[in-house]
Amino acid sequence: MTCVFNFILAGLLWAAKGVKFSEAVNVYCLLSGFFTPVAAIIIMQDAVVGEKQSGTAAWVLSKPVSRAAFILSKLLPNLLGAVATMVLIPGIVVYAHLWLANGGPLSPLGFLGGLAVLSLNLSFYLALTLMLGTFFDSRGPVISIPLVLVFGQQYIAGLAPFVRSLLPMSLTMVQNGSIESGIASALMLSTPLASTAPVWATLIYTLACVALGLCRFERTEF
Amino acid sequence: MNPSNSIVIQTQGLSKSFKEVQALKPLDLAVRQNSIFGFLGPNGAGKTTTIKLLLGLLKPTGGGGTVFGLDIARDSVEIRSRVGYLPQDPRFYEHMTARETLRFTARFFFKGPKAEIDRRVDEMLDLVGLADKADRPIKGFSGGERQRLGIAQAQVNYPDLLILDEPAASLDPLGRRDVLEVMERLRKYTTIFYSTHILDDVQKVSDTVAILDHGELVAHGPIEELLAGSGGPVYSVTMKGDVDGARAHVSGQPWVSDIRTTQHNGETTWAVSATDPQAAEAHLLRLLLADERLIVTAFGRKEYELEEIFMNIVEGEQHGR
Numbered sequence A: 001m002t003c004v005f006n007f008i009l010a011g012l013l014w015a016a017k018g019v020k021f022s023e024a025v026n027v028y029c030l031l032s033g034f035f036t037p038v039a040a041i042i043i044m045q046d047a048v049v050g051e052k053q054s055g056t057a058a059w060v061l062s063k064p065v066s067r068a069a070f071i072l073s074k075l076l077p078n079l080l081g082a083v084a085t086m087v088l089i090p091g092i093v094v095y096a097h098l099w100l101a102n103g104g105p106l107s108p109l110g111f112l113g114g115l116a117v118l119s120l121n122l123s124f125y126l127a128l129t130l131m132l133g134t135f136f137d138s139r140g141p142v143i144s145i146p147l148v149l150v151f152g153q154q155y156i157a158g159l160a161p162f163v164r165s166l167l168p169m170s171l172t173m174v175q176n177g178s179i180e181s182g183i184a185s186a187l188m189l190s191t192p193l194a195s196t197a198p199v200w201a202t203l204i205y206t207l208a209c210v211a212l213g214l215c216r217f218e219r220t221e222f
Numbered sequence B: 001m002n003p004s005n006s007i008v009i010q011t012q013g014l015s016k017s018f019k020e021v022q023a024l025k026p027l028d029l030a031v032r033q034n035s036i037f038g039f040l041g042p043n044g045a046g047k048t049t050t051i052k053l054l055l056g057l058l059k060p061t062g063g064g065g066t067v068f069g070l071d072i073a074r075d076s077v078e079i080r081s082r083v084g085y086l087p088q089d090p091r092f093y094e095h096m097t098a099r100e101t102l103r104f105t106a107r108f109f110f111k112g113p114k115a116e117i118d119r120r121v122d123e124m125l126d127l128v129g130l131a132d133k134a135d136r137p138i139k140g141f142s143g144g145e146r147q148r149l150g151i152a153q154a155q156v157n158y159p160d161l162l163i164l165d166e167p168a169a170s171l172d173p174l175g176r177r178d179v180l181e182v183m184e185r186l187r188k189y190t191t192i193f194y195s196t197h198i199l200d201d202v203q204k205v206s207d208t209v210a211i212l213d214h215g216e217l218v219a220h221g222p223i224e225e226l227l228a229g230s231g232g233p234v235y236s237v238t239m240k241g242d243v244d245g246a247r248a249h250v251s252g253q254p255w256v257s258d259i260r261t262t263q264h265n266g267e268t269t270w271a272v273s274a275t276d277p278q279a280a281e282a283h284l285l286r287l288l289l290a291d292e293r294l295i296v297t298a299f300g301r302k303e304y305e306l307e308e309i310f311m312n313i314v315e316g317e318q319h320g321r
Helices: A002-018 A021-054 A056-060 A067-102 A108-135 A139-159 A161-166 A183-188 A197-219 B047-055 B076-080 B098-109 B114-127 B143-155 B173-186 B199-205 B223-228 B243-251 B277-290 B306-320
Strands: B007-018 B021-032 B036-040 B062-067 B083-086 B161-165 B191-196 B208-213 B216-222 B234-241 B256-264 B267-274 B294-301
Touching: A021 A056, A021 A067, A021 A108, A021 A139, A021 A183, A067 A108, A067 A197, A108 A139, A108 A183, A108 A197, A139 A161, A161 A197, B007 B047, B007 B191, B021 B047, B021 B062, B021 B191, B021 B208, B021 B216, B036 B047, B036 B199, B047 B062, B047 B076, B047 B083, B047 B161, B047 B191, B076 B083, B083 B143, B098 B114, B098 B143, B114 B143, B143 B161, B143 B173, B173 B191, B173 B199, B191 B199, B199 B223, B199 B306, B208 B223, B208 B306, B216 B223, B216 B306, B223 B306, B234 B243, B234 B277, B243 B256, B243 B267, B243 B277, B267 B277, B277 B294
Parallel strands: B036 B191, B036 B208, B083 B161, B161 B191
Antiparallel strands: B007 B021, B007 B062, B208 B216, B234 B267, B234 B294, B256 B267
């Protein structure tokens, strides 16, 4: 996954050599904002539902392990793995590409801040998929609801522009062609942030998904 | 305190409903330490539901219970740290080998040292006869091999209480015999609570039995008591000759409550129910031998098979319903 993602990014950034530097950063954040959640959803959709269906969840829970520990053991390793392979490693490669393309380094702290925002975006979809796994017993809704959200937020924002800053897409997506409005790319380019609301909103959604998932799983019977 | 008298499992009015269906009616159960407790009942009687309630996999609708004095709803994790459990249909991670599965299980109970965990894993593999298949992925295992692995993983922590849900269900006769031997061997170290349909196995190893039917406890007690029958002692007499003449004489005795007659190959067998076993043992055979029209070919106190008791209880419950 990391290799594929790096390959795509390298190609895009190579192609971007002739275009504006800020646009290359923007493309990277946009792609990362779309494709890493899709990959994370595909990986995560089976974590809880698969174990419920196969009966291994009931077996594990007959051992001295709490239900919260079971859920967190699904979330944390997947989260760390996804952040490392889908955000950090590609991020380092992108940073190197941009350095070469730019003829000088970007602010490392700003770039790290941007990667942290991309990680938050990824965390939200992982937590959402995990939570849905605790509510449903089949994979269909667990995979389709987050995918609809990934691709459907633009339409929500179109219908109700006032909620745009509360949608996770505002972390990575350019608004009205303005680079500054994408939080991740703004941080990477060290440009002023229009608002930090998407960061806080996504953080709250992520924590809420984890909390709901834990509560639901605590009440699940096997 | 004599440890064999202490109670390991106790339930008070423990019940469970799934929507409109009452899977388990209020259940009062007590399982003594170091006993082999056979939990019997037809399919859908509520055996697995009870086991899952004890392990915290299901939440009770009413009542409650304790295992090792710990509350089954509140202290589930602590209870499970002292329990080994074999599910009815054991499921494992298919990509893992038997050895990896046992290591994985052991890690829930022990942090290490690794050599000690590996020693215990090897011991369990030997115990269930899977040492030669230890490093094969489980996805290629037969039902019997999975069951053996299930038994091994249930014992990897040397549990104080072993809960086995149909432990011999997918085993061949040799496998069944091995499981019963393992249970006998573990009796002095642990308490065994197991559900089964195989009544012969229960009669061989259990010291206490509970029979569940339609979610209701219909019999509970030491196996000797159940096998002795509930309606007083019954004596079986097989005879040839003028049986009808003797019947009137015997049934007039004050200690005889009932005589049931069956005939086979020209011989008549009576099942004589007695209200006073001492009087029956002192006089019944004498009365019959004194009658010159009769030849007695067999006499003895009737010994029930568990299957007979089980069928009587379960069918009686169904007729009474």
